[in-house]
Amino acid sequence: DAKTTQPTSMDCAEGRAANLPCNHSTISGNEYVYWYRQIHSQGPQYIIHGLKNNETNEMASLIITEDRKSSTLILPHATLRDTAVYYCIVRPLGGKLIFGQGTELSVKP
C-alpha cells in the first residue's frame, strides 16, 4: 500500500476553511484516497474518499491533483467540533486501512 505524508499539526480559525494536505506520490492506479478523523477518545470516523475526480459530501470536499500524487481535504466552515486528528490513507477498494500519524487539527475561536 502506498505511503502518505501529512503535516503533524495545523491550526484553523473557527468559521474559516480548513485545508489539510496529503502527499501520496507512490499511489497506484487502483488505490483510492480515503480520509478519516478521530476526535479525542472516540473511534475513527469516515469522512470521504475518491479515486481521480474531486468529491464532495455533507462533511467535506476532497481535491485530488491530476497526477494523483497529492490531495487536499477541505472543511469549508470549520467549527470547534472539527478539532481532531485527520488521517489520509491510500488503499485499493476493500484493502486494509493502514493508519499513519495523521494531522492534528486545532480549530480555535
Next chain:
Amino acid sequence: DAGITQSPRYKITETGRQVTLMCHQTWSHSYMFWYRQDLGHGLRLIYYSAAADITDKGEVPDGYVVSRSKTENFPLTLESATRSQTSVYFCASSDMVREQYFGPGTRLTVT
C-alpha cells in the same frame, strides 16, 4: 439499535489472565477488524476477518486470538495478558468496498 458496539468499555486485568473483548455489528458486514491504539503508534491492525470462519493476521497479531463463528460477532482474546497489551482497542466493520465503521473502543489496562 443498528451499529457497532464493543464491550466492556473499560477493563482492568492482571498479568497472565485471559481476557476477551467483544465486538458486535448489526449491519451484516462481511469484514470485521481489530485495531489497537497506543500513544506514539497510532492505530495498528491486529486481526481481520473477511467472513464467518475466515480470519487473517494484521500488523501486530502476537498474543491475540480471534474467532468469527457468526457474521455479527468478532471477539478478541488475550490468552495471557501482558502489560504491553495495555491499550485502547477498536473494532470496525465494513462490506467489501465501502468505508469502515468503528466502535467506541475498549480501554484495557493490564496491571
